[in-house]
Amino acid sequence: MTNAAATKLNAECCRLGEGPNYDRHTDTAWWFDIIGQKLLEHRFASASTVIHTLPRMGSILARIDAGRQLIVMDDGMYVRQIAGGQLSRLAELEADNDSTRSNDGRVHPSGRLWIGTMGKKAEDKAGTIYWFDGVAVRTLYRDITIPNSICFSPDGQTGYFADTKQNTVWRVVLNPEDGTPRGEPEVFVTGDDLPLGGKFDGSVMDEDGVVWNAAWGSGSVCGFAPDATLVRVYEVPAAKPTCPVFVGDKLNKMLVTTAWQGYSEEERTADREAGYTFVLDGNFRGVPEPDFLPRT
DSSP states (O other): OBOOEEEEOSSOOOSBEEEEEEETTTTEEEEEETTTTEEEEEETTTTEEEEEEOSSOEEEEEEEETTEEEEEETTEEEEEETTTOOEEEEEESSTTOTTEEEEEEEEOTTSOEEEEEEETTOOTTOEEEEEEOSSOEEEEEEEESSEEEEEEOTTSSEEEEEETTTTEEEEEEBOTTTOOBOSOOEEEEEGGGOTTOOEEEEEEEOTTOOEEEEEETTTEEEEEOTTSOEEEEEEOSSSOEEEEEEESTTSOEEEEEEBOTTOOHHHHHHSTTTTOOEEEEOOOOOOOOOOOOOOO
């Protein structure tokens, strides 16, 4: 375990904090409380957080430009106006299936988006991973129970994804021009590789190709090198970390969302920091989150 200062942000406790994204242009972090149907906006300059209520469950956000964001909710992909919060739907996503919702996702360096869906009750194999370019929605992988760990190498040539239920992360060779798969996925790491146990949740990749994973249930973030060896492990002050993202002007810090979903009252009492959002000062080597570049 590597020691790193962990700062709790001045922000509301989330039942299921997820989907963090960092806008380096404005020094602002965004993340969701999926179950609470909230979008949280944390402004580091003022150490203040604004809460935006959403009409549906949301879980993925990406910057489009200075005035717009892409948000994925349980029935589709939306353009959100940052000033005012107006939403307009770009495309449907399992809109005819009220039992599923979006979960993990991330923008590929090409500007295209991978999106994972899952059953609202984590029904077995109810999820799918999709590719989206602003117009077309393509199915990549079916029969996934809890899609997570979607991230990409900085050169766009390798993609990663997990099924939390199977506790396995796969990697796949990609076309760097558009982020579509060029081959079949292969196993990258499994639950046996998690030093403190837990299950693979969200991940982000640094400039050296290290996959940093939030290990649900273990209170830790683990870094795996491209050859799958363990690089470092950082403690998170809550047992259920959900997803990391790099923040700060040098992208050398890591924001980690957490959750208390599934806890009994006694478990919540025992894990008092569950659901809060933390920043780890670990001298990371992060890369900027790509903007979503919609094809028109």
